[in-house]
Amino acid sequence: MDCPQLSSKCPRHSATSDDNCDLDYISNLHDDILIQILDKLPMEEAVDTSLLSKRWKDIWRYKKKVELGYQWVQRTGKKVLPSLFKIFRALREQNIHSISVSLRYDLSMLTEIQSLIAYASVKNVEELYIDFNDRNDRRSRWRRRYISVLIPECELSQCSSLVKLSLKSLQLETLPPRFEALRELFLERVKLAEDSLENITNNCPSLALLSLTNCNPNADLKVIIGANSNLRCLVIREELSEVQKMTELCIRATNVKAIEFALALPRKAYQIEGTLVCSEATFRLNQMHRSRQAMRVTSLGINGKFTKNFLGLLRTxxxxxxxxxxxxxxxxxxxxxxxxxxxxxxxxxxxxxxxxxxxxxxxxxxxxxxxxxxxxxxxxxxxxxxxxxxxxxxxxxxxxxxxxxxxxxxxxxxxxxxxxxxxxxxxxxxxxxxxxxxxxxxxxxxxxxxxxxxxxxxxxxxxxxxxxxxxxxxxxxxxxxxxxxxxxxxxxxxxxxxxxxxxxxx
Incomplete structure (x- = not known):
């Protein structure tokens, strides 16, 4: 792992600054290894390591992964987005591998979100995760809300390095044609228009994986993949408790080579339009047994609900x-x-x-x-x-x-x-x-x-x-x-x- 040299103010060894230095084997590890360890910690815990000794004082500033959410709010009492931009300024201006933020629903955050996406574009961030309505935020009772997010094309770098993007709890029309390197897109609890996915897949020429989790939970979902798209894998993840039973899902994805249905098939109907030349199909419906209506065997015979969806898709x-x-x-x-x-x-x-x-x-x-x-x-x-x-x-x-x-x-x-x-x-x-x-x-x-x-x-x-x-x-x-x-x-x-x-x- 390539890593910039640490500041001279942060010596590699600190034998005189710690009474227990002989037992501090972790501090004696190479910088690259210490940074890898910090990358596995939440940001607030990584920052806390600066108090351990002079050896640790500035190491957190070289983290490649930045993650902020409700736990940061609990520990520091500070808002997520303002803290995030302060952390960016403290990170020695090096490239960041991934950014993950979980936010409380707030309409006033749109401008900062646009700045965050623009920052990720400029700083060669490869992975970006944004939750616009964090379920773990206990400051108020959580309920489903979707903020409408417009990603301005003019603020993005022409050659974005972003390869993985995950968005939760928002209303999304499309992505601008600037995510040229984007290979994986994960959408969870996202409201999509009928042509949203078609526009997104057409605008992202390198997109190979599209994962949809509980999208359009209260309405029909149309999964239309652009005719010129290079998408190879489509994943549909839906929960019985999240998606309304009277809705329908329609898929038109001619070029997709692999398709997966995960968790459950809660909708009234599932339909695949046109010719789907799919070489790999996966059904991991491990949540279906939780529904009493999914399948029942009684003295009167066999009753099934939702089973016809699975059998129909399997035959297709x-x-x-x-x-x-x-x-x-x-x-x-x-x-x-x-x-x-x-x-x-x-x-x-x-x-x-x-x-x-x-x-x-x-x-x-x-x-x-x-x-x-x-x-x-x-x-x-x-x-x-x-x-x-x-x-x-x-x-x-x-x-x-x-x-x-x-x-x-x-x-x-x-x-x-x-x-x-x-x-x-x-x-x-x-x-x-x-x-x-x-x-x-x-x-x-x-x-x-x-x-x-x-x-x-x-x-x-x-x-x-x-x-x-x-x-x-x-x-x-x-x-x-x-x-x-x-x-x-x-x-x-x-x-x-x-x-x-x-x-x-x-």
């Missing part, structure tokens, strides 16, 4: 070559198996499943494996399953014949299981124990058995923990099924039953 994106599904999504697919809905034909070659490997996820896993005829790589990321209630369905007995499927997993060559949370994280040499690896994941061995049985071209099994990795091309000793008494019900082609099954026989 079935041409993606890389697909990631979280636990809730897998359990929704298990319900599709219960309803005798066959999977569509997926073009997926690399499948990532984040699963608890429990009974009610095995059918959803089978759904995907039966539908992915071109699958080459399978990654199972093991973790806690979604907290859905299936007590009634757990007592169901299954009758009938199996459905007919064509070739299954003929192209699958590599399967990896990752378990970062289990107790079994390491082993001696090649003395790997499959039973201990799958402890707490009851259907792990069953899945291994199915994979080695039906994936005739399988070349490698990989087991990864947080500390170690085990690979094998010898599968004979894996997939022990001594605990499964009804193996005919547990084979991949047998998870579907005939119409007789619809009666929920006990």
């Amino acid at each position: 994106l079935r041409a993606a070559e890389v697909l990631t599904l979280s636990s809730w999504c897998i359990q929704v697919l298990s319900i599709e198996v219960v309803k005798l809905q066959q999977p569509p034909i997926f073009e997926v070659r690399h499948l990532i499943l984040e699963t608890g490997l429990i009974r009610w996820e095995f059918r959803g896993i089978a759904y995907m494996l039966l539908g992915c005829y071109k699958l080459e790589n399978l990654l199972i990321v093991m973790g806690a399953p979604a907290e859905l209630k299936f007590e009634y369905m757990e007592n169901v007995k299954y009758y009938g014949i199996t459905m007919s499927f064509g070739k299954i997993l003929q192209d699958l060559t590599i399967v990896e299981f990752r378990n970062y949370s289990g107790n079994y994280q390491t082993w001696d040499g090649d003395d790997f124990n499959e039973i201990q690896f799958f402890a707490g994941f009851e259907f792990g061995s069953l899945l291994v058995w199915n994979l080695k049985t039906y994936a005739t071209g399988l070349k490698k099994l990989v087991f990864t923990t947080g500390k170690k990795r085990f690979e094998t091309s010898q599968f004979e000793g894996f997939g022990d099924l001594f605990s499964f008494t009804h193996l005919d019900y547990c084979q991949l082609p047998c998870v579907y039953r005939s119409a007789e099954y619809r009666g929920y026989h006990r």
Whole structure:
């Protein structure tokens, strides 16, 4: 890390200024390392280090990261923006890597905000984070408010160095065509007009990642990406508690190569217009299980709300070559198996499943494996399953014949299981124990058995923990099924039953 030399008033060692200097190992570290340490501290704590000794007096002035928010107000009693500009003057005029400010909603701050953005442009700031309505500010009760911010083009440097911009709680029409280097844009709780995102993506030629979190929470959201945009990744993050249920989301993003839906799908409808040539799709809907209406299984049958949004998007994106599904999504697919809905034909070659490997996820896993005829790589990321209630369905007995499927997993060559949370994280040499690896994941061995049985071209099994990795091309000793008494019900082609099954026989 390049760093300007410290002032002669701040000597590298200060043996005479500290009675405990022999124990002060941190102060003896190189300047670059000390500045890296200070960059990980809030600004108010970094400034406090100036009181430690002469050695530390001026080191904080060389911080590359400046972060101010409500904690600064609590500690100093001073306002954020005036303090920020004083800090800029004290930072020895060197370039700053990132600036992060969290502000209390105040219409009078617009002029200072424009000056801040202009400063970031001139001083080669690479990352800028601004929250215009800080939820952590407890001086008054927080409520949703959006300040309208206009970024004046005339005050920006022609060649801005800004590569990452994060804006929260504002009303934004567009960004001026001056952010030539901007690669990542994060918008959270932002009100956008129908053509805002189209204008932004057209004005930012280097933009590769656009992340939208709870944007337009009370209105429809149109995500239109400019036809000439180079955007490659689009992330939609929405919470059940933040976004109104009667709103809709529409996406038109022809050139986007990767799309991710995270947290939840709370809106009434999700629509993808036109042709989306997307090679990677991700569904991490870990918040959906918190809604009682998302999916319920009762003695009267299966009721679902929001599940149609996920299933519709999944079918629309079935041409993606890389697909990631979280636990809730897998359990929704298990319900599709219960309803005798066959999977569509997926073009997926690399499948990532984040699963608890429990009974009610095995059918959803089978759904995907039966539908992915071109699958080459399978990654199972093991973790806690979604907290859905299936007590009634757990007592169901299954009758009938199996459905007919064509070739299954003929192209699958590599399967990896990752378990970062289990107790079994390491082993001696090649003395790997499959039973201990799958402890707490009851259907792990069953899945291994199915994979080695039906994936005739399988070349490698990989087991990864947080500390170690085990690979094998010898599968004979894996997939022990001594605990499964009804193996005919547990084979991949047998998870579907005939119409007789619809009666929920006990």
